[in-house]
Amino acid sequence: METSETHTEYLVEVERVTAGFAGSIVLDDVSMNAHKHDITVILGASGCGKTTLLKNIIRLYQPRSGSIRLFGQEITTMDDPEFNRILEKIGVLFQNGALLNSIPISENVAIPIKQHTSLSPRLVERLVRIKLDLVGLQKAATQLPSQLSGGMRKRAALARSIALDPPLLFCDEPTAGLDPVTADSLDRLILNMRDQLGMTIVVVTHEISSIKRIADRIVFMDAGKILFTGSLDEARQAGIEQIDQFFGKAGD
Ligand SMILES: Nc1ncnc2c1ncn2[C@@H]1O[C@H](COP(=O)(O)OP(=O)(O)O)[C@@H](O)[C@H]1O
Ligand SMILES: [Mg+2]
Numbered sequence: 001m002e003t004s005e006t007h008t009e010y011l012v013e014v015e016r017v018t019a020g021f022a023g024s025i026v027l028d029d030v031s032m033n034a035h036k037h038d039i040t041v042i043l044g045a046s047g048c049g050k051t052t053l054l055k056n057i058i059r060l061y062q063p064r065s066g067s068i069r070l071f072g073q074e075i076t077t078m079d080d081p082e083f084n085r086i087l088e089k090i091g092v093l094f095q096n097g098a099l100l101n102s103i104p105i106s107e108n109v110a111i112p113i114k115q116h117t118s119l120s121p122r123l124v125e126r127l128v129r130i131k132l133d134l135v136g137l138q139k140a141a142t143q144l145p146s147q148l149s150g151g152m153r154k155r156a157a158l159a160r161s162i163a164l165d166p167p168l169l170f171c172d173e174p175t176a177g178l179d180p181v182t183a184d185s186l187d188r189l190i191l192n193m194r195d196q197l198g199m200t201i202v203v204v205t206h207e208i209s210s211i212k213r214i215a216d217r218i219v220f221m222d223a224g225k226i227l228f229t230g231s232l233d234e235a236r237q238a239g240i241e242q243i244d245q246f247f248g249k250a251g252d
Pocket of ligand 1: 046
């Protein structure tokens with residue numbers, strides 16, 4: 001049995017996880033990991049279990065069996081105070097953004113800062129401004145989410161998810177439903193966060209154009225199982241029918 005010290009290059013380590021909902025198995029003996037400073041893309045057809053895997057990794061769900069380590073620490077058996085300290089080092093961009101609609105963008109971004117720090121209002125405001133600058137929304141600070149386009153809302157949600165400078169970021173379908181130009185700019189933002197902020201990023205997606213742009217490594221899922229882990233080039237040469245079908249169907 002290896003200790004966490006030998007694994008520190010991996011910020012996420014999932015080992016033989018089985019999970020599901022009353023009676024159904026959605027993750028079947030899943031193992032994967034995410035290397036520090038990499039963008040790891042979890043991909044696969046709709047309904048194959050990507051979001052469920054993500055939610056197990058951030059402990060919104062508990063697996064039935066297996067091990068999940070974040071920053072080298074086992075989280076499935078951790079007590080809540082200890083897990084809250086892990087949560088402070090994690091950003092999550094959910095599929096639906098989940099901004100509060102009744103308050104302006106700046107206040108949405110301030111929520112995690114106020115929740116986890118005791119900084120003065122002026123410092124909070126300054127941090128919020130830095131994050132909004134980073135995602136190109138400096139001019140939208142006082143607007144309500146409903147006044148923004150879909151792409152801008154995604155950017156605002158991204159600003160909020162990185163408000164505390166998490167070293168580890170999870171994004172579920174960040175470009176789904178966006179037009180190609182907006183999707184491209186969001187992908188570039190994700191690449192910037194890896195390159196300029198040194199973040200480790202795990203992206204769930206089924207958008208082939210995004211995968212090509214951002215993936216350092218891919219984890220290919222099919223019906224609750226991991227079929228392949230490696231580079232995109234390796235995946236396409238692996239001769240795995242489901243992978244060929246996945247990329248073929250989109251016609252590249
Ligand atoms: N809360 C839930 N309760 C019951 N079944 C669920 C729930 N969430 C997801 N599922 C089922 O688990 C399977 C995988 O879903 P999901 O992880 O959302 O797939 P993906 O993100 O790859 O599209 C699907 O069959 C889905 O219907
Ligand atoms: Mg999903």
